[in-house]
Amino acid sequence: MLLDGNITEDFRTLIERRGVMAEFSLTLSEDQIQIQKWVHEFAENVVRPAAHEWDEREETPWPIIEEAAKIGLYSFDFIANAFADKSGLLMALVSEEMAWGDAGIGLSIFGTILAVTGIFANGTPEQIGEWIPQCFGTVESPKVAAFAVTEPDAGSDVSSLRTRAVYDEKSDTWTLNGTKTWITNGGISDIHVVVASVDPELGSRGQASFVVPPNTPGLSQGQKFKKMGIRASHTAEVILEDVKIPGSCLLGGKEKLDERLARVREGKKASSQAAMATFEASRPVVGAQAVGIARAAYEYSLQYAKERRQFGRAIIENQAIAFKLADMATRIDASRLLVYRAAWMAANRVPFNSGEGSMSKVFAGETAVHVTEEAIQILGGYGYVREYPVERWHRDAKIYTIFEGTSEIQRLIISRAISGIHIK
């Protein structure tokens, strides 16, 4: 098995393997089926029974994260193996099952993955080996991690970040100053991956990603937000006041950054900027979470429609209800197929020339909103009250049209990709 020895070596193998393309196939391997089953059991027996409680408490469900760590589900090894899956499908399968259990708790457990993806997409093999395991902590004392891009005045427009990173050559130290907002696990994480501007004149191409190590002075949590949905997931501001970190915390290293900035200043093409590289890779995984919520609501309302009787017959015997369910099933399948294709492309480094990553995210996110709303309709009054899970699924689903790029921004990416025109 990969990752049973030297972490840096293992990641090197992983990075090398990225050059070998896997065939696209929808037939899951025996391994994938086993892992899917294992995660489903955890989602069914541990996550779902706790979903209502943690939604009401609006707190990070540490006991559940600890349970996930104990069985190895929340662990560096497991996530690294999932990332190493050449088909790209494993992370999508796992994400769908967890969100099927509960999206808020799922995000509390797997929100860390965004920071992991940020390190993996931008870091050197040494940085990957050093920081990614620390994102998870240990089985006895699991930790979470955060990926901080968004700011009060820079949401969709990532190019206008104001958080500044200034380098002091003498001490080989970076100093970070700024405010990040809406950060999942912000302020409660051991590792914060922060995207900051090193050269504001260059916009998004003058940005870089930094690891802020545990307990670094100057990093603190600001306001914690009370949200509509995914309430078990912690979302807060992160304040950076003269945060000093060593040069080695710049992901990718100074030499690579200087080369990139020089190319940009000369007007040459440079590789995609820090935040975008992370979001590109994570979109299918986020889409898979939306599929999980939609599937939960669909399964529940299908069962309900068979049991609930009005006018002397099951409500599913009315086409008005049965056709809703037919459409829900169709849209969920279509979403999953888009997610699988994008996940395979991302894992095999096939460029998203037609915005395939965005297609998977926008379609799955909007499907989750639509399907959960239809599920409420099928349950009638029972769909609208908190004794039943369906209204929670609808509240949870809505975030999937907002975070990691709103639906409008996904459409912008797709329309630019298919037209070659810089649509505004």
Ligand SMILES: Cc1cc2nc3c(=O)[nH]c(=O)nc-3n(C[C@H](O)[C@H](O)[C@H](O)COP(=O)(O)OP(=O)(O)OC[C@H]3O[C@@H](n4cnc5c(N)ncnc54)[C@H](O)[C@@H]3O)c2cc1C
């Ligand atoms: C619960 C939650 C968790 C989050 N977690 C994280 C996290 O961990 N890390 C992180 O960095 N960020 C995180 N975010 C931030 C999230 O990614 C942003 O909220 C999102 O990108 C939108 O930015 P905004 O809220 O500033 O909206 P704005 O960018 O102000 O957009 C407002 C509206 O205008 C539309 N719009 C904007 N520009 C255009 C355009 N050019 N064309 C058409 N329409 C446009 C948008 O689509 C939207 O409908 C999180 C947000 C939430 C709510």
